[in-house]
Amino acid sequence: MVEQDLRSTPLAAVHESLGATFTDFAGWRMPVRYDSDLAEHRAVRERAGIFDLSHMGEVHLRGPEAGAALDHALAGKMSSMGQGRAKYSLLLTEDGGVIDDVITYRLAEDHFLVIPNASNVAAAVQALTERAQGFDVEVDDASERTALIAVQGPLSEQILREALLGEDSGVAGLSAEDLTGMRNYRFATGTYRGEELLIARTGYTGEDGFELYVGTALAADLWQQLAAAGGDRLTPCGLACRDTLRLEAGMPLYGNELSRDLHPAQAGMAKVVALASKDDFVGRAGVEDADLSGRPVLVGLVAEGRRAARSGAEVRDAAGAAVGEVTSGALSPTLGHPIAMAYVAAAAAAPGTELVVDVRGKDLPVRVAEMPFYRRA
Known part of the structure; x- marks a missing residue:
C-alpha cells in the first residue's frame, strides 16, 4: 500500500x-x-x-437491551458490570476462535462502548451489528x-x-x-x-x-x-x-498471539470466557466442544545475551524436534535480556523447560518462563 x-x-x-x-x-x-x-x-x-x-475503533451500543446484546455477542458477561467500569473480553467465532479482543466500558445502564483493535474494526462492527439483531439496541460505529x-x-x-x-x-x-x-x-x-x-x-x-x-x-x-x-x-x-x-507485560497482540485459528484456552484466557456465569453466547458451543489436547499453548521464553528471537522463529526441544513457533520477541529494554512469547506443544510448556530457538540460522538456548516478564512495583 x-x-x-x-x-x-x-x-x-x-x-x-x-x-x-x-x-x-x-x-x-x-x-x-x-x-x-x-x-x-x-x-x-x-x-x-x-x-x-x-x-x-469505538463502537457504542445504546438501548434497554444493550447489556443482553453484549452478553450474546461477547465471551464475557457485560450486563452485570457496574456503571463506570471496564472489562476485557473476546469476540469469538462460532467455533470458538478469536475475532478480536476488546475493552468494553459501561457508560450508563443502557449504554456501552466497545473498543476493537485497529485491524479488526470492520469485522467487529459487522459481528456486533449482526449479533444485535433481535435485541432492542442500536449499534453506532463512532470510530471516524x-x-x-x-x-x-x-x-x-x-x-x-x-x-x-x-x-x-x-x-x-x-x-x-x-x-x-x-x-x-x-x-x-x-x-x-x-x-x-x-x-x-x-x-x-x-x-x-x-x-x-x-x-x-x-x-x-x-x-x-x-x-x-x-x-x-x-x-x-x-x-x-x-x-x-x-x-514485557505479557499482553497478547491480535495477529500474533490471538487469531481466529486459536482458542482462548490456548492463550491462557479460559477464564475470560464466561461459561459458568451466563447462558448461550456466540462461540460457547465451539469453546465447549473443542478438543485442544493436541494444540499448542502460549508460553513465555527467556534467554541470555543480546540476540532476540522474532515472530515466526522455530522453537525446538533438546532433541532437535520442532515443538512450536515464536509469536513475539525482543531484547527487553527493562530487563536487559531477550524475551519472547511462543506457541509450543503442551509437553514443552512447563516453566523451566529448556528449548532452542532458531535466530537467523543460529541456535539460541531459551527457557520457558511464567508471564508477565515485567510487573510494576
Whole structure:
C-alpha cells in the first residue's frame, strides 16, 4: 500500500512537527518512533509517555437491551458490570476462535462502548451489528469521529491532574477525586471545551496510565495541552516502544498471539470466557466442544545475551524436534535480556523447560518462563 493510500489520524500534523518516523499499521500511517525506541520505552517505565491510539475503533451500543446484546455477542458477561467500569473480553467465532479482543466500558445502564483493535474494526462492527439483531439496541460505529490519546507511566496521574484540573483547562465535570480515586479498569466522564471526554485508567504497557477519548476536532488541542503540562516528564512514544512495553507485560497482540485459528484456552484466557456465569453466547458451543489436547499453548521464553528471537522463529526441544513457533520477541529494554512469547506443544510448556530457538540460522538456548516478564512495583 502506497503512503498516500494510508489513513491518517487527527494528530498527523502533530507527529510530523515532532519529527516522527511513520509506518503502515493496519492501513494507518502511524508514528513508529520519534527518536529512540529505547528512550521512549524507558520514559514510560520511569516517567510517562504519550501515545496516539486514534486508529483504534469505538463502537457504542445504546438501548434497554444493550447489556443482553453484549452478553450474546461477547465471551464475557457485560450486563452485570457496574456503571463506570471496564472489562476485557473476546469476540469469538462460532467455533470458538478469536475475532478480536476488546475493552468494553459501561457508560450508563443502557449504554456501552466497545473498543476493537485497529485491524479488526470492520469485522467487529459487522459481528456486533449482526449479533444485535433481535435485541432492542442500536449499534453506532463512532470510530471516524473519535480520537484516543494514552498517557502511560508512573507520573501519568500527576500530569493529568496538572493538565486537566486547572481553571483554564477547558475541562468541566471532572474532579481531582475522579482521577486520584480512579481504580484500574474504571473511568470518569466530563467535557473538554464543551465536547464529551472519557478518561479511563486502562492501558497496554504494564504501567499505571490513562486513555482519553475525545472528538477528533479537539484531539490536537488536547495532545498539546497534555504535552505542555508534562514538559520533560512526558515523552511522545510510537508503536515500536508500545510493542516492547506490552511484550514485557505479557499482553497478547491480535495477529500474533490471538487469531481466529486459536482458542482462548490456548492463550491462557479460559477464564475470560464466561461459561459458568451466563447462558448461550456466540462461540460457547465451539469453546465447549473443542478438543485442544493436541494444540499448542502460549508460553513465555527467556534467554541470555543480546540476540532476540522474532515472530515466526522455530522453537525446538533438546532433541532437535520442532515443538512450536515464536509469536513475539525482543531484547527487553527493562530487563536487559531477550524475551519472547511462543506457541509450543503442551509437553514443552512447563516453566523451566529448556528449548532452542532458531535466530537467523543460529541456535539460541531459551527457557520457558511464567508471564508477565515485567510487573510494576
